[in-house]
Amino acid sequence: MAAIYGCVKRDGPDPRCLTQMAEALAHRGDGVTDHWVQGEVALGSGRAAVHDREDRAAPYTSADGQTHVVLDGAILNRKPLRASLSQQGLETRSQSDAEIVAKLFESSGLDCFRLLRGPFAIAIWNGKRRELILARDHLGHKPVFYAKTVRGFYFASETKALLAARAVPFEVDLETLSHFLSFRYVQAPHSLIKGVIKLAPSHALAYGNGGAVTRRFWAPSFERKHDLRAEEIVEGLDEKLRETVQAHLDDGSTGAFLSGGLDSGLIVANMARILQKPFPTFSLGVDDETDEVPDARLVARKFGTIAHEEYIKADFIRSLPAMIWHLDEPSDEVVVSKYLGARMAASLVDRVMSGDGGDELFAGFPRYLGVRDARYLSSLPAALRNGIIAPLAERLAGRAGIRTFIGKIGLLVEIAGAGELPQRYAQAIAAQRFRPDAKRNLFTERVWQEVSGADSHKLLVDQVLESDADDPIEKLMYADFMTRLPEHLLMLGDRTGAAFGVEVRCPFADKELVEFTGAIPANMKLRGRKAKHIERILAGRMLPEQIVRAKKTGLRFPFAQLFAGALYPFLQSVFARSLVVEHGIFRSEYIDRLLEEHRRGVVDHYVRLWMLLCVEIWYRMMTEELHYEDMTPWMESHLAASGLGPEDGIAAATPGSAERPGVKGG
Numbered sequence: 240m241a242a243i244y245g246c247v248k249r250d251g252p253d254p255r256c257l258t259q260m261a262e263a264l265a266h267r268g269d270g271v272t273d274h275w276v277q278g279e280v281a282l283g284s285g286r287a288a289v290h291d292r293e294d295r296a297a298p299y300t301s302a303d304g305q306t307h308v309v310l311d312g313a314i315l316n317r318k319p320l321r322a323s324l325s326q327q328g329l330e331t332r333s334q335s336d337a338e339i340v341a342k343l344f345e346s347s348g349l350d351c352f353r354l355l356r357g358p359f360a361i362a363i364w365n366g367k368r369r370e371l372i373l374a375r376d377h378l379g380h381k382p383v384f385y386a387k388t389v390r391g392f393y394f395a396s397e398t399k400a401l402l403a404a405r406a407v408p409f410e411v412d413l414e415t416l417s418h419f420l421s422f423r424y425v426q427a428p429h430s431l432i433k434g435v436i437k438l439a440p441s442h443a444l445a446y447g448n449g450g451a452v453t454r455r456f457w458a459p460s461f462e463r464k465h466d467l468r469a470e471e472i473v474e475g476l477d478e479k480l481r482e483t484v485q486a487h488l489d490d491g492s493t494g495a496f497l498s499g500g501l502d503s504g505l506i507v508a509n510m511a512r513i514l515q516k517p518f519p520t521f522s523l524g525v526d527d528e529t530d531e532v533p534d535a536r537l538v539a540r541k542f543g544t545i546a547h548e549e550y551i552k553a554d555f556i557r558s559l560p561a562m563i564w565h566l567d568e569p570s571d572e573v574v575v576s577k578y579l580g581a582r583m584a585a586s587l588v589d590r591v592m593s594g595d596g597g598d599e600l601f602a603g604f605p606r607y608l609g610v611r612d613a614r615y616l617s618s619l620p621a622a623l624r625n626g627i628i629a630p631l632a633e634r635l636a637g638r639a640g641i642r643t644f645i646g647k648i649g650l651l652v653e654i655a656g657a658g659e660l661p662q663r664y665a666q667a668i669a670a671q672r673f674r675p676d677a678k679r680n681l682f683t684e685r686v687w688q689e690v691s692g693a694d695s696h697k698l699l700v701d702q703v704l705e706s707d708a709d710d711p712i713e714k715l716m717y718a719d720f721m722t723r724l725p726e727h728l729l730m731l732g733d734r735t736g737a738a739f740g741v742e743v744r745c746p747f748a749d750k751e752l753v754e755f756t757g758a759i760p761a762n763m764k765l766r767g768r769k770a771k772h773i774e775r776i777l778a779g780r781m782l783p784e785q786i787v788r789a790k791k792t793g794l795r796f797p798f799a800q801l802f803a804g805a806l807y808p809f810l811q812s813v814f815a816r817s818l819v820v821e822h823g824i825f826r827s828e829y830i831d832r833l834l835e836e837h838r839r840g841v842v843d844h845y846v847r848l849w850m851l852l853c854v855e856i857w858y859r860m861m862t863e864e865l866h867y868e869d870m871t872p873w874m875e876s877h878l879a880a881s882g883l884g885p886e887d888g889i890a891a892a893t894p895g896s897a898e899r900p901g902v903k904g905g
Contacts, residue, residue: 241286241296241311242267243362243383244400247371247446248391252281256404260395261285263403266565267311267396267737273298275307280364280371284309287740299337305366306345308337311396312359312381315486320354337361344372349443353456356486356751358744360396360438370447377457377750378596379427379440379725382733385451386435392446397734398435398567402861407434409861411824413686414693416854420673420681421695423571423850424727428453431568431857440725457750459720461708465758472759473776480777483752484509484592487744491589494519496580497544499534499786501771501778502594502603506746508781510592511542520544521583521591523576525551529795537783549583551575551796556806557878560856560870565738569853570731571846572798577731578738585739595728596747599719600756601771602764607712609647610663613655628652634841660711661703664718665696671846680829698722710761724748799845803838805881810834810848812880818859825851 242264246252257274261283268285275282275298286296295317298309314320314336321331321339329342343351344363349372352361358380363372373394375383385394386406393406402409415429425431427439438444441457465472484506495510497503497520507520520539524532532548539546555575562578563569584591598604628649650670657666675695679687699718706717732743746752756764759773766772778787802810811834814820820827830851837844860870875885 241284242396242400243282243284243309243311243360244395245280245282245309245362245371246391246393246404246406247280249279251279252276252391254281256393257281257283259403259405260400263400264396266740269740271297273309275300275309277304277307277364277366279369280307282307282309282362282364284311294334295336297333297335297337299333299335299341301341301345306341307364307366308341308344309362310335310337310340310359311361311383312376313357313489314339314355314359315357315489316355349445349454349456352443356749362394368447370445372443372445373438374443374456375438375440377441378720378729378748378753380729380733380745380748382730383438384430384435385438385444385446387446387451388434392451398430398432399564401435402432407432409864410434411858413690413824416824417678417682417690417693418695418698419569419854420678420850421669422699422722423672423846424723424730425568426698426722426726432861437726440721458705459717459753459757461706461710461713461717461757461761463758464760469763472763473773476755476759476773477777477780479752479755480505480746481509481513483746483749485513487592487746487749488513489590489744492587493590493592493744494521494584494588495544495592496520496584496594497522497535497538497546498594499531499538499789500594500597501774501782501786502597502747503535504538504594504782504786505597505774505778506592506594507538507542507544508778511544517543517545519584519587520546521580522546522548523551523580523583524548525796527795527797534786534789537785541783547583547587549579551579553796553801553805555579556809557871557874559853560860560867560874561738562735563853563857564860564867566731566734569850569857570727571853572796572849573727574731574735575796577735581732581735581739581741581743585741588741590742590744591736593732593743593745594747595732595745596724597771597774599716599724600747600753601774602712602716602761603771603774604719605770606667607715607765607770608768609651609654610660610667610715611711613651613663614660660714661700662696664703664715665699668699668723669695672850673847677847681825683823683826686824708761712765713757713761720753798849799837799843802845802848803840805883807834807838808881809877809883810852812877813852813855817855818862819855822858822862824858 244260244264246256261272264285268287270287272285284298296310300307317336317339324331324342327346329346331338331342340361343354352374359376360381360383361374365372373383382396383394384398384401386401388406393401393404395401401407410433412431412433415425415431418429419425427437430437442453442455444451444453495507497507510518522532522535524530562574653670654663654666657663702718702721703714706714708714708717729745729748736743763773775787814830819825833844833847836842837848
């Protein structure tokens with residue numbers, strides 16, 4: 240885990256620029272800072288010394304001073320790459336991964352990034368061509384943002400560094416805000432700050448002579464399939480997954496997030512057979528029937544891990560400004576588990592493994608089936624589908640939303656009316672968030688005139704159409720690989736890990752594993768209506784039977800109940816004095832309607848209300864240049880509306896775990 244940043248300016252960089260960026264990104268390193276300045280370019284990197292015992296994240300400058308490389312992340316195939324370079328007469332003399340990148344760039348140019356394996360964001364100054372190169376890894380584990388301005392070209396791992404260096408002023412990109420409200424994440428190349436661009440996964444950018452050109456160097460492929468028997472494919476997957484986990488273990492102390500599911504269970508199982516010694520696992524629980532900790536315990540006991548458990552308390556709401564400050568953008572409620580999990584792991588390990596990517600890899604999302612099968616309802620008249628059935632189902636489902644049978648029927652009917660497969664996929668992603676008609680009611684007239692032409696659905700439709708897959712489910716998997724996985728799950732892992740100085744690794748989002756599974760026939764991923772078929776076969780060899788047979792639930796917290804009950808006055812107070820409303824972006828009357836409908840149980844709006852709350856907090860911190868600690872008085876003043884002072888909890892404390900034999904409390 241590290242930070243990279245820098246600028247290119249014809250009149251030479253201001254020395255304060257690097258200092259301002261370094262200070263803004265200190266949480267990503269907070270150990271060793273390196274600055275390099277030559278003529279019109281300045282590059283910087285910050286890294287935590289504890290994660291860099293062998294100086295693998297150290298920057299590198301060529302002997303002639305013409306090439307300088309800074310790196311966030313790691314090159315996991317460093318050994319074979321060093322051997323290949325040596326055969327070409329390009330010896331590497333340091334332990335730095337940045338030197339490997341420099342030598343590969345020297346021999347292969349921009350094609351070098353295709354050869355790398357691992358999570359990385361890279362900046363290279365090519366002095367011979369007076370050119371700056373930026374690159375983001377294949378699946379988008381590591382972030383990099385840039386801004387091309389009249390004063391120069393700036394880049395950084397997070398947008399807060401660009402703002403700190405005054406590369407751009409803070410101004411909301413309203414079209415991107417509209418896209419976020421549809422999808423809960425910000426898809427590259429967009430960012431929420433006007434003038435700032437997010438480099439897309441598996442892309443490289445070359446900036447020189449005042450111009451910037453981007454080039455894609457990799458894409459997931461589903462075109463070619465393994466010409467093997469099913470048993471041989473399972474054996475191959477077993478071997479490839481173990482090799483991938485071993486590659487991501489790298490060096491340093493490592494633990495694992497452990498839920499009650501297949502993905503994290505298989506990661507832990509492979510870690511156990513590789514390490515052959517106890518290692519820490521971290522599990523989050525909730526005090527209701529969806530609690531996954533009991534299933535996580537089964538896996539922890541089977542493999543003898545040092546289990547740590549923590550039950551989420553509703554007081555997490557006080558940490559929301561800190562979560563959003565570290566993300567640099569609003570998010571959905573998934574940030575809570577990511578943030579609390581990273582906090583739990585940080586004091587015990589340098590690195591923690593996550594099961595993120597498993598659903599994309601093995602077709603695990605229920606929505607894949609819904610999007611595919613909704614076509615059977617498309618024969619219903621549009622007026623009946625969209626005018627009667629879908630709205631009626633949403634209201635009948637009430638606060639329980641799509642968790643009820645009628646709610647699921649309503650969702651399927653809504654998706655069916657969207658059109659062909661790509662359009663149905665986009666509709667499914669946006670269904671629980673803000674549909675176009677909802678955004679029309681939420682935005683003020685002035686803003687709507689600006690954003691109404693921005694087609695959010697097209698962003699996802701284009702991704703589905705871009706895939707080389709023949710199978711419809713694999714087309715949707717491709718779209719998730721290129722959008723939700725990097726810009727939501729991997730982003731949350733990167734930023735929440737950085738918040739606590741722990742690196743989050745996601746072996747399922749490894750480019751070599753993605754290439755292997757892309758060649759697995761689609762019917763081995765989704766067999767009939769059974770998701771993750773081949774993963775379950777593999778899990779059956781290693782995990783307890785209860786885990787293999789369990790249905791996917793996911794960690795749930797009673798946000799809907801809290802927003803209708805204990806936290807309703809808090810939300811009412813926040814939105815009554817909303818800065819986003821005051822500045823003419825959102826309409827207060829529509830937010831009031833969402834609040835009231837949710838309170839009365841008419842419609843489940845908790846996801847939408849959560850997103851609006853995050854937008855409000857993010858916008859306030861950005862506009863007023865506040866650190867999250869500066870937000871404490873603001874948060875407490877609104878929590879007081881719910882009768883909750885700093886000393887008060889929001890929900891009864893849930894069971895701890897310190898008293899359980901063999902289990903350490905969080």
